[in-house]
Amino acid sequence: MFTNEKNFGGAFGKEILKNLDNFNSLEVASGYFDPQIIEKNRGRLIQIAKRGYLKILIGMIYHEGVSKTQKKTLEELNKDLKKINNQSGVFVTLRKYHGKIYKFKKDQQDLIFVGSSNFSGTGMYGNLECNTSVLDKESKNKISKFLNYLFATKELCQNLDNVELTLKKRKKKRIKEKLSKYEISKSLFPKLKSLSETKIKLRVDEQPRSSLNLYFEKGRKNPKTGKYSPRPWYEVEITSEKDERIKDYPKGKFTAYVVDDSKYYKLNMITASAGFKAITTKDNREILGEYIKGKLEREGHLERLETITIDTLRNYGRDYISLKKIKDKTYYLEF
Numbered sequence: 001m002f003t004n005e006k007n008f009g010g011a012f013g014k015e016i017l018k019n020l021d022n023f024n025s026l027e028v029a030s031g032y033f034d035p036q037i038i039e040k041n042r043g044r045l046i047q048i049a050k051r052g053y054l055k056i057l058i059g060m061i062y063h064e065g066v067s068k069t070q071k072k073t074l075e076e077l078n079k080d081l082k083k084i085n086n087q088s089g090v091f092v093t094l095r096k097y098h099g100k101i102y103k104f105k106k107d108q109q110d111l112i113f114v115g116s117s118n119f120s121g122t123g124m125y126g127n128l129e130c131n132t133s134v135l136d137k138e139s140k141n142k143i144s145k146f147l148n149y150l151f152a153t154k155e156l157c158q159n160l161d162n163v164e165l166t167l168k169k170r171k172k173k174r175i176k177e178k179l180s181k182y183e184i185s186k187s188l189f190p191k192l193k194s195l196s197e198t199k200i201k202l203r204v205d206e207q208p209r210s211s212l213n214l215y216f217e218k219g220r221k222n223p224k225t226g227k228y229s230p231r232p233w234y235e236v237e238i239t240s241e242k243d244e245r246i247k248d249y250p251k252g253k254f255t256a257y258v259v260d261d262s263k264y265y266k267l268n269m270i271t272a273s274a275g276f277k278a279i280t281t282k283d284n285r286e287i288l289g290e291y292i293k294g295k296l297e298r299e300g301h302l303e304r305l306e307t308i309t310i311d312t313l314r315n316y317g318r319d320y321i322s323l324k325k326i327k328d329k330t331y332y333l334e335f
Contacts, residue, residue, distance in 0.1 A: 002115070002131045004124070012117045012131045013037075013124030016102060019111060020044045023104035025052030027147055030119040031060045031098040035073035037121050046080060052105065053087035056119070057150060057157065059097025063216060063230050064305055065166040078160045090160040091151060094218035094228060095209065100131070103147060112143055155218060164222070164229035178234075179290040182265045189257060189264040194324035194332060196248040200240045200279065201320045205310045212236050212292065212308045214285075233304060234289030237280035238321060240271075248325045251276045256323070256333035260291055261298065267291075267333065279321075292321075292335050 002012035009015075020026065020041070026048050033056075038045065048054050058074070066074070074090050081088035100118060104111040115131025117123035134140050150157055202212060209216040214237065219230045240249070250271050258265040270282040281287035296302035301316045313319040324332040 002113075002117075002129070004117075004127060004129050009131075011125050012113075012115070012129060013121075015113075016124060017041065017044065019104045020048055023052075023106040023109075023111065024048065025054070025105040027055045027057075027101070027103040027105075027151070028119055029057040029059065029097065029099060029101040029147060029150055030123075031058070031100065032118040032120060032123075033058050033070070033074075034120040034122070035069050037119060037124060038073050038077055042077070045077070046084070049081050049084045049088040053085055054081055055088060055091060055151060057091040057093065057097070058119070059093045059099070061165060062092050062094055062163060062219070062228075063096060065168040067168055071165050071167065074160055074165075082159075082161075091157050092160055092163045092165070093150065093157050094163075095156055096216065097150065101143060101147060103144065110140065110144070112140055114143065158228055162227050164225075164227045166230060177290075178284055178287045179260075179265065179294070182267050182287065184264050184266050186264055188266070189259070190326060190330075192326040194326055196325045198244065198246060198249050198323045198325075199320045200238055200244050200323065202238065202308075202313060204308045204313065204319075207239070208307055211239050212289075215305075216307060232286050232289075234286040234293055236289040236292060237278045237285055238288075240277050240279060242275065242277075245275065245277070249276070250279075250323065250329065250331065253282060254329040254331060256331050257326075258291060258333050260295065265291075269331075269333070291333075295335060 002009040002015055004011050021044065045054055061070070078090035081090065100115055102113040112134040113131050114134060115129060117127070117129045117131050123129060134143060204212055207213055214235050215231050215233050217231060219228045221228050250269070252271060254269050256267045256269045258267055267287060268282040270280065272278045293302060296308070296312060296316055297304070299316060301312050302308060310319065318335065322334040324334065326332060
């Protein structure tokens with residue numbers, strides 16, 4: 001066991017460095033990293049790649065972003081590793097991966113560590129962590145299969161060259177840039193009585209990477225560059241069930257009037273896909289997201305890059321949207 005505590009195995013980083021010199025190959029699958037751990041040990045990392053291969057997977061940066069220094073460090077290391085052989089390189093998961101696995105290999109011998117330490121200085125030396133070597137053959141085989149799955153599944157993992165990493169920005173007050181274009185005066189907001197109401201449940205726990213959590217889907221591939229990039233944070237669509245698509249449920253294009261934070265909006269909406277099940281704003285799906293996620297953020301129930309769960313909605317006090325029909329193809333939208 002290695003905890004970075006002297007009386008409980010000591011620094012995990014020392015064990016990793018020792019084995020960098022003793023083995024011919026290394027696979028790292030970590031949630032996070034820091035540039036210093038790579039730069040400080042670049043020579044050793046290059047040497048193990050030359051003896052066999054080195055594969056480093058970072059699991060949380062595709063959606064959370066990186067600093068300029070982190071991006072430059074990964075790009076330079078990936079370039080150097082790919083020159084050595086086609087097995088080596090830096091990889092990024094398109095779905096959040098938060099585990100920590102370190103697998104060394106030499107001929108038929110392998111050494112696997114699992115635990116809590118990221119591939120970083122704090123993970124290897126600073127934080128109080130808990131990492132252990134895997135000894136039994138069955139567990140080793142299962143972990144090796146999982147690593148193979150991570151690295152080999154293109155829908156899940158890509159080499160850094162095929163991914164467009166987002167640079168982290170300083171926090172600033174968020175402006176609803178797209179929603180604001182649809183603001184209208186109070187005098188233009190209809191004062192009609194609703195004829196019927198359709199409630200669409202927000203099934204976020206069943207949809208951790210779609211609907212309101214569409215940001216966490218694998219993203220889009222640029223046909224020109226071949227690189228993947230995350231969807232915009234505010235991009236959403238809402239999926240209705242068959243039993244919710246009753247008589248006055250909108251089919252195709254419709255107009256929705258919205259009140260948010262004492263402001264009035266007129267939105268161009270659409271239902272699409274099989275059975276008109278997908279509900280979103282026609283001009284840009286971020287408009288609906290700015291309305292719904294913006295409410296959750298403003299009231300303190302959601303932080304940027306967080307998954308919306310059923311607890312998020314329960315704390316907000318509502319787990320559905322309401323479409324109140326006021327005339328043909330015209331509704332009040334409420335959340």
